[in-house]
Structure formats: C-alpha cells, structure tokens
Amino acid sequence: MRLANETPIFPLRKGRVTRQAHVDLPEGTFEEEFARQGFFGRTTHFYRLHPPTAWTRIEGPLRPRSYDLNRLPAKPEAAFAPVGLLHNHDVALHWVAPRTMDFFYRNADGDDVYFIHAGGGRLECSFGVLDYARGDYLVIPRGTTYRFLPNTSPQGYLLIESAGEVTIPDRNQLGAHALFDPAVIDTPELEAYSEGADREWAVHIQREGQITRVFYPFHPLDAVGWKGDLTVWRVNVKDIRPVMSHRYHLPPSAHSTFLGRNFVICSFLPRPFEEEAGAMRVPFFHSNIDYDEVLFYSDGHFFSRDGIGPGMMTWHPQGIHHGPHPKAIPASRQKDRTDEVAVMVDTLHPLHATPAAEAVENPDYWASWK
Numbered sequence: 158m159r160l161a162n163e164t165p166i167f168p169l170r171k172g173r174v175t176r177q178a179h180v181d182l183p184e185g186t187f188e189e190e191f192a193r194q195g196f197f198g199r200t201t202h203f204y205r206l207h208p209p210t211a212w213t214r215i216e217g218p219l220r221p222r223s224y225d226l227n228r229l230p231a232k233p234e235a236a237f238a239p240v241g242l243l244h245n246h247d248v249a250l251h252w253v254a255p256r257t258m259d260f261f262y263r264n265a266d267g268d269d270v271y272f273i274h275a276g277g278g279r280l281e282c283s284f285g286v287l288d289y290a291r292g293d294y295l296v297i298p299r300g301t302t303y304r305f306l307p308n309t310s311p312q313g314y315l316l317i318e319s320a321g322e323v324t325i326p327d328r329n330q331l332g333a334h335a336l337f338d339p340a341v342i343d344t345p346e347l348e349a350y351s352e353g354a355d356r357e358w359a360v361h362i363q364r365e366g367q368i369t370r371v372f373y374p375f376h377p378l379d380a381v382g383w384k385g386d387l388t389v390w391r392v393n394v395k396d397i398r399p400v401m402s403h404r405y406h407l408p409p410s411a412h413s414t415f416l417g418r419n420f421v422i423c424s425f426l427p428r429p430f431e432e433e434a435g436a437m438r439v440p441f442f443h444s445n446i447d448y449d450e451v452l453f454y455s456d457g458h459f460f461s462r463d464g465i466g467p468g469m470m471t472w473h474p475q476g477i478h479h480g481p482h483p484k485a486i487p488a489s490r491q492k493d494r495t496d497e498v499a500v501m502v503d504t505l506h507p508l509h510a511t512p513a514a515e516a517v518e519n520p521d522y523w524a525s526w527k
C-alpha cells in the first residue's frame with residue numbers, strides 16, 4: 158500500500174509478476190514501469206514479452222531524439238554566445254563555448270546552472286572570483302553580473318537556464334550530508350579588480366531574450382563586502398556521492414542534484430552495479446508519462462546506450478518508450494560498475510527543439526533499439 162495524494166492505493170496483481178520491482182523478473186519477460194510523477198508517484202509494473210522499444214517504424218513527430226553537440230559550429234566571433242537547444246517556459250538548455258569576455262553579462266530572465274563538460278577557468282561575478290574546472294556545476298542566481306575568463310583549453314559548457322529559482326532537494330532520511338556535504342560547496346572570494354578600473358565597461362543584460370547594454374565609467378564589480386545567503390556557488394560531481402542499493406535499481410529521483418520550477422537536474426555518476434543475481438542493473442523500460450527526459454553524456458562509458466559518446470545528448474519526450482539498448486542487458490551482467498558521468502534534466506512540460514539542435518540531430522536514433 159502506498160499513499161499518493163492521501164488516497165490509499167492497494168497494488169493489485171494480475172498474471173505473472175515479481176514480488177519486488179526490478180528483481181527476479183518472470184522468465185522471458187521485460188519489465189516496464191508505468192508511473193506518475195517521474196517514478197515517484199502511483200506505479201504499475203508490466204511484465205511484457207517484447208521490449209516496448211522494438212518498433213519497426215514511427216509515423217509522426219513523437220520520437221526519441223539524439224544530438225551530437227560536438228558538431229555544433231564554433232562561433233569564434235562571439236566571446237559569449239549561448240546556442241539554444243531545447244526549451245519550454247520553465248527551462249532552456251544551451252551550449253556555451255566562451256572565450257575571454259571583455260564585457261559582463263547579467264541574466265534577468267532566470268537562474269543559470271552551468272555544467273562544465275570541457276575546459277575551465279575563472280568566473281568573475283558580483284560576489285567575487287571563483288575558479289572552475291571540468292565536472293563543476295556553477296549555480297548563478299538571476300540578476301548576478303558575471304563574465305568568464307576561460308583557460309586556453311577547449312571549452313564546452315551545458316547551460317541550464319531556469320525561469321524559477323534553483324534549489325537543492327530535501328535529503329530527508331538520507332541526512333544533511335548526502336548526497337554531498339554542504340562543506341564541499343565553494344563560493345566566490347572578493348578580490349580587488351585592478352584591471353580596467355579607469356576604462357568603460359559594458360554589462361549585457363538579457364531580459365525576455367533581448368540584450369540591453371549598460372555602460373559604466375568604472376569597474377562594474379565594485380562590491381567591497383557582502384553578507385547573506387544568496388550567492389553564486391560551485392559543486393563538482395567528484396564531490397557528489399551517489400546513493401545506491403546493492404539489491405535494487407533505484408529510480409532517477411535518487412540522483413537529484415537540483416530542483417527548478419517544474420524540472421529537476423540529476424547527476425548519474427560512477428557507482429557499482431547492483432550485485433544480487435536477480436536484480437536489474439540497467440534502467441527498466443518506461444515512457445515517463447509526466448516528464449520529458451534529457452540526458453547529456455559527459456564522460457565514461459554509457460552502459461545502457463549504444464552509439465552514445467561524450468558530448469552527445471538524448472531527448473526522450475513523454476509518452477514514447479525508451480529503455481536499455483538490446484546489448485546493454487547482457488553486457489551489464491559482465492560488469493560490476495559504471496564509470497559514466499551524465500547530467501539529466503527532466504521537465505514537466507514538453508520541450509521544443511531549436512533549428513540549431515535539429516542541425517546536429519542523429520536522424521536514426523529512433524531505430525537504435527533494433
């Protein structure tokens with residue numbers, strides 16, 4: 158029995174089932190999880206004779222999508238030019254490959270969460286300076302003035318722009334020091350800006366997608382002190398310690414890192430596989446009927462997906478199935494851990510792809526489960 162919206166729901170059993178979801182599936186069956194609220198709400202498990210992804214063709218716009226962000230054209234003329242990829246009215250995903258900015262930027266439309274896929278450097282912002290490197294998340298509240306000073310290596314950041322405030326999820330019974338200790342968070346340090354004290358500086362402010370340039374005859378970052386709990390902060394995926402069960406494949410909500418309005422950001426990180434013989438080691442088949450699912454693959458070997466490498470992104474819209482690729486289920490039996498680093502964004506409302514994303518789409522991805 159579970160409580161959902163304070164209504165008791167008693168699980169019913171029909172036909173061949175397993176007593177414990179994701180463990181000891183009936184011989185010859187594939188498990189599908191049919192669930193509300195991103196596998197957090199009411200749920201039924203189907204034990205099916207075929208993977209629901211074993212389609213022969215799809216007619217119409219709804220299909221799993223994949224994009225190779227490595228193929229996005231560089232924009233050498235622009236020091237800071239986010240390339241929009243997927244968006245709805247709560248969240249927008251962009252790709253950013255900045256060069257040293259000789260101006261500042263301020264987003265008046267939303268909070269900016271950057272995942273540093275490649276490169277690194279120094280962020281200068283209203284609160285001071287903060288160095289960043291591969292695997293960092295940078296959380297920049299709406300209205301912060303900032304610029305990137307990247308190092309000389311190739312740069313590639315996934316920008317998750319949130320219309321609402323970005324927070325972290327309740328840890329509940331996991332305790333205050335899971336999935337990372339608050340002490341691993343770093344915040345900017347105030348520093349005297351000697352550079353350009355007497356030149357003109359521009360601040361590019363984005364509001365409703367348009368840029369307004371405001372000019373100052375002094376350095377725009379001139380705070381000599383600040384106090385409070387609203388600031389830029391940084392956490393590296395190496396400091397996030399995922400939870401897992403050695404007996405049961407946990408749902409993606411166990412890997413939530415940030416919450417936004419009507420979306421969640423999860424981090425899938427290196428971890429051992431479930432060790433019990435009958436326990437599933439790859440995700441169940443599902444269509445996540447309440448969320449669009451976006452996965453950005455950053456590092457390691459993506460055990461449940463063939464043909465996916467670092468810098469690629471998949472989008473599984475709500476209502477059509479996905480799940481492990483055919484070779485992943487037997488392959489997972491040969492391995493005892495995954496070294497993947499991937500960022501997932503699940504959105505309550507449907508996403509829309511931009512022409513820039515469509516230009517780097519792999520058109521055959523829907524057939525990759527054959």
Ligand SMILES: [Fe+2]
Nearest residue numbers: 443445450479
């Ligand atoms: Fe999924």
